[in-house]
Amino acid sequence: MPIVSVGKRNLEFLLYEVFDVLSLTHHKYYEDNDREMFDMVLRTSLDIAQELFLPILKEMDENPPRLVGGKVKVHPAVRTIMKEMGQGGWIGATYPKELGGSQLPLMIDTACTFVFSAANYSASVFPLLSKGAAGLIIAYGDQDLIATYVPRLLSGEWQGTMALTEPQAGSSLSDIATMAEPTPKGYYKLQGRKVFISAADHDGVENVVHLMLAKIEGAPVGVKGISLFVVPQKRIDDDGSLVPNDVSTTEIYHKLGYRGSPIVGLSLGEADDCRGYLVGKPHEGLRYMFQMMNESRLGVGAGAAAIASSAYYAALEYAKERLQGRPLTNKNPALPQVPIIQHADVKRMLLFQRAIVEGSLSLLMQCSQYADLAKVLGGKEKEKYRSLLDILIPVAKSYPSEMGVLSVSQSLQCFGGYGYCDDFSVEQHYRDMRIHPIHEGTTGIQALDLLGRKVVIHDGLAFGLYLAQMGEAIEAAQEIGELKRYALQLRDALESLQRATSHLLSLAQSQGPERSMADATLYLEFFGIVTIAWQWLLQGIAAQKALKNGRTAADANFYRGKLCTLRYFFGYELPKTLGLSFTLLNNDGLTVEIDEKTFVE
């Protein structure tokens, strides 16, 4: 059995050295925590990943869920996992103790999500969805809903889902057509179809609870008329027993990867007896859902970084063992072959993967820290960290997803022909990874969210705060001799990002939204590279500090590796912004103007 590889040392570095998670324990909400507690949580997550998640990675891929007699059957280990995740307190880790949670910081929770997802992404999704659903009910539901659903979701007895997508409403949520008819008894009767709903039906739990978007009859058209409902698969009858709630599973999708997790289509109210319970106020559903979605999008980013991380460590191990070729300085075929990690091109490929994985994870920790602070601070400070989180979410979702696809592809390449075969897990990682640029809002949608909303709202408040955070890091790095050139390079890139931003915003004024938003995806890519460069600079500052303090040889190697990867990022990744900047500044309107008829077969 392979050992779960997640870079434990790196997790500790990010938690304790870069982002100082212990400083959170000065806040009341987190005050019962300490280093010992965090270490124990992390260690236990690794044990569970090793014992429960990793052993069934391939089995779950090879035996995907099946729809049998209208009911989805999943791998039997899902039941064990849900139980363990519930009883061990993993689903409710960040929630208040009075609701059965543990009041852990999201930073620690993100680290654990990363660990579980690295071991087996499909398996990790079940508890994550329950956590999200419970969070929505806690935030916006009334006491009845909380009392009925939250304990069973957090215990792992019931599965939570997010039920948004419909056949005609994927990226365009304003087109949701599922209808909710009020009844005198308080509940609503739902009718409609949902598609691509993860974990929406399976035999690893007693019941499934959908957090579902629907429209109340007579609601305004578009997104302003969407409400949020709790729609259980089985509802609680007057006598307390569970009875079917007229939710049927109509299809199961056969997927490229991420095959251990059932994604299904649902039909609601075929017998006119599907009951839903309104969460919060009517027509406010999308706003509620989006607040929750921040955390889901961080979860997708963490899942993407985790899969890329697994593939990276597998490639690293292989590169150290696989003998092939000789140094270019001495190709004498009579000499023995060398491990491929000795070839510069292979080291470059490994540095690329490491830069993506650890850069992404750093950003996810940064976002988690902002969320943790926003949760416990008040007033302007709360608004500051919430704004920073808001503007970074599209990057934290899309950068690990898009770059993770490339990173896993490089991992696969390190294996040569063996990487293309199922002897190693990397081909599965390659398939599992590809969902991430799609679900929870495609990369194109993230780009519109960043450039069309996050950068401009409140007169650019969030963007200003983002620039200030970057400025602080640049200033700190300038004080450290070894980092000065990176600080200056990032300052230049940041200026270039600001120029591109101003240019696009002025285009919006002069030529309208289509022109200004046409290259939003490239803008997101640009923004992402600069953001990850910032994260590498922060890691570089922490690594330099640690090296100055004197370390053991093994530890010194870790920190030197960090500085090498920083150097890689600034040498190979950050320069990509030169081309992006050129394209953004010189866009001549091609993609808006071009006539569809010129696309001929």
Next chain:
Amino acid sequence: MPIVSVGKRNLEFLLYEVFDVLSLTHHKYYEDNDREMFDMVLRTSLDIAQELFLPILKEMDENPPRLVGGKVKVHPAVRTIMKEMGQGGWIGATYPKELGGSQLPLMIDTACTFVFSAANYSASVFPLLSKGAAGLIIAYGDQDLIATYVPRLLSGEWQGTMALTEPQAGSSLSDIATMAEPTPKGYYKLQGRKVFISAADHDGVENVVHLMLAKIEGAPVGVKGISLFVVPQKRIDDDGSLVPNDVSTTEIYHKLGYRGSPIVGLSLGEADDCRGYLVGKPHEGLRYMFQMMNESRLGVGAGAAAIASSAYYAALEYAKERLQGRPLTNKNPALPQVPIIQHADVKRMLLFQRAIVEGSLSLLMQCSQYADLAKVLGGKEKEKYRSLLDILIPVAKSYPSEMGVLSVSQSLQCFGGYGYCDDFSVEQHYRDMRIHPIHEGTTGIQALDLLGRKVVIHDGLAFGLYLAQMGEAIEAAQEIGELKRYALQLRDALESLQRATSHLLSLAQSQGPERSMADATLYLEFFGIVTIAWQWLLQGIAAQKALKNGRTAADANFYRGKLCTLRYFFGYELPKTLGLSFTLLNNDGLTVEIDEKTFVE
């Protein structure tokens, strides 16, 4: 049944308008051909692709070959396809008539390869391998070998293979350990193991003929001691019957994609009775194999471009039909949704795919034209076109492969969640495509070949010829008002490529090969983008010319689409060279210096 989509209009444009394949018919070897013949060949290839290849695309993926009782069983249609490819003259299309060929230009053959591969890549590989094996025997084998093997390979009765790789000798061919012991009877006795051999055993043919690299006892170490042998699976006994030749199939690989084609491991001479027949002279095997490999690498490029093409047309069709969202200028949810092709971001994604697919195919046609000319011309002219072909081969193999992976990924993205499911063929294309950066020499190997050999051999002769070809195109485009700015942009990029080349070559002098070759892969990428920009300029010149001559509306749309894609390439792809140039010029030796020990878990 879906219709095979290959861009027939585009193939005709490249063949007749950009590269003027008819001008080849002035040469004696091609003199029996004319437009009517070429059109007929192309039309027939489309019919066969539609009738034989496309219907089993998914079946072959879902029912991969199995190793049963030491024998590989493939999809039964493989037998029909081999028969048809043989009897129809497709395997021998480019070979001399006296050997049973048709003396068609490689340009036409490449177009047909593209058509077959676009319909079903796995199925297309069987005849391609036989063509390659026959070509090697024709070029270097004696009359006996030619008479015994070529007719049966060209007829499709027997399968040809290229058997190079061994467990310890993948990229490093100098480490081949299969041994060949001479016998007094003239044949050799072989012993060893081969892995990752395509189509090396299957029940769709009567026999398999391996073109195999091995070392004769006492040969020099390394690549200078490698010889080439014909090693049949069954040899011809004295009485003319086929008897087993002690070649056994030891394993079959379970692959991510490209699953219809059997890739197997072979064991040779377990009973000390495996006979091989030397091709040409001893120790010259690698040189022979590499000459042939030029054509195989073009074949991989064509296969990659073909898969990307299929995925592109599928995405285009979907984008025209799928309704989602509304124009940014009028998002009123009461209005109907629009086809997603109306969104600028989707048009950008489609233009990206088109730019990669048609740019790659153009380069493949360019290379085929050079090969066709080198075949029939003599002296300096022959050397010129062979040199141009040599320097472009690493690009023609790697650009369609690397960029094709990204292109298919964008195709998949156009489908959203549906692209991740097997309802559409694009998820299969995504898997099938990923082999291309690996087989027939990985991208890293192509990069070493380009920068370490092709750019420098004969004092940079090939590179000089390449620059001259580019210069001619730039000059011609400068004369056309609409194209002048692209001509100037390409001139700048070319100067930048020359600067990077000089820099790397001077690094080789001052710091040795490790430093100069460390970023060979980035250099290859840079070279590739500039090369494809040149191909788009050539296509732009032809399109402008056609538009000036007055066209029907449908045709005008085709040419305007070409010019839009040219504009896309110069606006979005060529600027990527800015970052590559920066990185190449500023490389500080990181990937050579970095200590492996800094890669810690």
